Amino acid sequence: MTTALSERPANPVVGRAVPHESADLHVTGTALYTDDLLPRMPGALHAWPLQAPHAHARVRALRTDGALAVPGVVRVLTGADVPGLNDAGVRRDEPLFPDEVMYFGHAVCWVLGETLEAARLGADAVEVSYEPLPSLLTLTEAIEAQSFQGAQPIVARGDAAAGLARASHRFSGAIEFGGQEHFYLETHAAIAHLDEAGQVFVHSSTQHPSETQEIVAQVLGLRSHDVTVQCLRMGGGFGGKEWQPHGLAAVAALGAVLTGRPVRMRLNRTQDMTMTGKRHPFHATWEVGFDDEGRLEALRATLTSDGGWCLDLSEPVLQRALCHVDNAYFVPDVELAGRVALTNKTSQTAFRGFGGPQGMLVLEDILGRCAPLLGIDATELRRRNLYAPGQHTPYGQEVRHAERLRLVVDEVSERAGIDARRASVADFNAAHPHRKRGLALTPVKFGISFNHTAYNQAGALVHVYKDGSVLINHGGTEMGQGLHTKMRQVAATALGVPLGLVRLAPTRTDKVPNTSATAASTGADLNGGAVKDACEQIRARLLPVAADSLGADASDVRFSDGSVTAVGTAASVPWPVLVQEAYLRRTQLSAAGYYRTAGLHWDPIRMQGEPFKYFAYGAAVSELEVDGFTGMYRFLRTDIVHDAGDSLSPLVDLGQIEGGFVQGTGWLTLEELRWNTSDGEERGRLITQSASTYKLPSFSEMPLELHVHMLERATEDGVVYGSKAVGEPPLMLAFSIREALRHAVAAFGPAGHAVELACPSTPEAVFWAIETARQAGGA
Ligand code: MTE
């Protein structure tokens, strides 16, 4: 079963370096996104939110008459209009139209207008009286007030106290680090309209169409079969569209039901940034113990994430964080406690890595800080602690293929020429008092599968038409990551037809039901398994027809490259001829495929089990140069070796590795979310609410040299065509950048100085760390 899933036939279409299936459309501006459908919806109304100007307040009264008097305003949607449940989530803690404003910018009602301008002016004319309430904004404030939400899980193994007592070197500390705005190019968008008999149809920019469907039904008081959600494609999701599209789609759907007209909603950039959730910021306190060789003995830590105003995905994000604190390192005795703070901010949500990066940052930061205190080079310290085959994670799962960790670390060291460059960096630093270079290697181990076992299933629907052309549907969504490209390659491989014969239809809940979010990097694994299953069902039905036509035994028939042949004969039947013949013989040419990941189990109470099908591995070496006067830095070179299994689509995966790395670098070095934390009127307002104040990585922040290599001979048994998920893991390769910064900063201080580096490690943060390093040296 497993080998059949991972085995590739001769001459497969998977593994070919084909461009993204929509590349032509992307670069010519003809790819359609949700809001591009607006011109096809005559009479559509536009929705505009009224955003509250308080971090926390009770809504005393809401008067809409003024808005209705504005020309072009058609309706104001309030809580009183909701026929079903006034809640935008599945946790029932997320009122769609709130009586209590929970963060600055929270939408209290929505105005529908003939034009966007009319709706905007209408929102200005709504009168709301608020009773301001006390608010909590920072993690420090929330922890002091003991303001938490949801479960407080603990991952533990052995006896952390005993391990710490046993350790010959003990250190303790704390770190707090920031969140990240998704900044997908396409902001949140939905268009809803009614088909005949009240059937609700919603176009939504969503990573989770089935859940969008459920929430729309929940708000409207309908059943799932009354609502269809379609996602053409997204202009980026990055986790930001896993949960948060639902309420927005529900507002559009509510408007459509109440007015009978299509309703379009698209947040502008500032609305998107001030209303929707981001990566969770975290705070962590820790105690760590090492033996004399620098081997980790024990770790005890408490991680507190800033969940914002409601739970959203905060609990699973925290679980993944706790399951990734170990990253690539074996820690014998561990106790990791987690909790989610409730603050008056946007509801923080999924973001590439889903808490994994935050968990890993804690231990990478510890290793970077402690290396000088132990007198061991940081890269050597990391090497010494890498998992070895046979060892288990703190949550009880064996680290399968742990030898690949060493392999990627060794290979990237060699490709980067790390030994020679360490020496030249030292020479450079000795010669330059005001500029210092840093060089660091960091590994990645990232668990693939949803922790929540039930999500690890997928469906597909494949049609072969009489002319031999193939149309596939699957449950995954396309957000730029190339999932559709891979699915076409999987179908072409499984049916043995050229890629050009396979077309893909947009993701819709009435084609493939009960789908999981396209998330946790599992899109290709899960949907690929389902597409392959559907294709194989069809192929099995074609097989006797082919055997007859070829006069061969069924076991000798081969499907490849658009024709069907039999081993040992020259006979061949073109695919369309075979399909036509099968149709005439009344053969079903369409199939629903299904896949569920085998062998997973997870106990979320004990936080133990085997939640992951496998681990994705990678390692990066980065070198950079820091200016001692300003803290400014330049990224000189990064080398990456990443394990994508046998890649389904090498060009797509290369893009994922590069993009993930750059996005991680942005999170760790540039992107800084600031809220107004004063006691003034604007307390709680997001100050960095557009690209002018929120710095994203661009070409100038790319390393001057970036070398990406995919690990070879990396077949992953038990995954579709031997591949591995690649969407999220590369983001964490960016730790090499932050650790290289730490290395460079250390060069401004005396040997043995432990560098504490704020995160994001902006030039400003680096500057202050340099000042501290200089003072430690008495300079
Ligand atoms: N790549 C692009 N271009 N755009 C995106 O929005 N999202 C990332 C990753 N790569 C994203 C992306 C995230 S958060 C995930 S979980 C995966 O893609 C999801 O897709 P997959 O499961 O098909 O890899």
Ligand code: MOS
């Ligand atoms: Mo990705 S954060 O799992 O959508």
